[in-house]
Amino acid sequence: MTNTWKDYGGEIRDVRVEQKSAGSTSTKTPYHPPAEKEFISAMQAIAAKFGKLADNDKNGIWVGYVPKADNDNYSIGVRCANCAHYQSENVCKIIKAKIEPGGYCRLAAIPSERINKKGNNK
Numbered sequence: 348m349t350n351t352w353k354d355y356g357g358e359i360r361d362v363r364v365e366q367k368s369a370g371s372t373s374t375k376t377p378y379h380p381p382a383e384k385e386f387i388s389a390m391q392a393i394a395a396k397f398g399k400l401a402d403n404d405k406n407g408i409w410v411g412y413v414p415k416a417d418n419d420n421y422s423i424g425v426r427c428a429n430c431a432h433y434q435s436e437n438v439c440k441i442i443k444a445k446i447e448p449g450g451y452c453r454l455a456a457i458p459s460e461r462i463n464k465k466g467n468n469k
Contacts, residue, residue, distance in 0.1 A: 377461065378458055383456060386456060387431045387432070391441060393408070394440065394442075398443070399439070400442050400454075410452045410453065410454060411452055411453040411454075412444050412450060413450055413451055415447045415450050418450055420451065421449055423462055423463050423465075425462065426457075427446050427447065427451055427455075429462075430457050431456040432455070433448070439452075441454060
């Protein structure tokens, strides 16, 4: 059975970010505004229905994945590891390509609290 966007109902599943402070690490669910929640759910529903996405896969959605070595936005926090679609070190919930935590694609859904426009986001 495949899920549709309606099945997700605006719910974001398994989204956690690490928060590090004073020698301890904890996880919390990041804040995603309503429109971003719908975008995340819709993209995950599309991947569930049609399979994970890849450039030139005939689904019509260009992924545009960029590896860490070419990621000019890494220093501000634009990276797979901060994205709602990030599943594990080399796996994305919506794209077929093997990913790197420091890479990114054009379908990234990164909460604003993980972006630092000053460029010192480690």
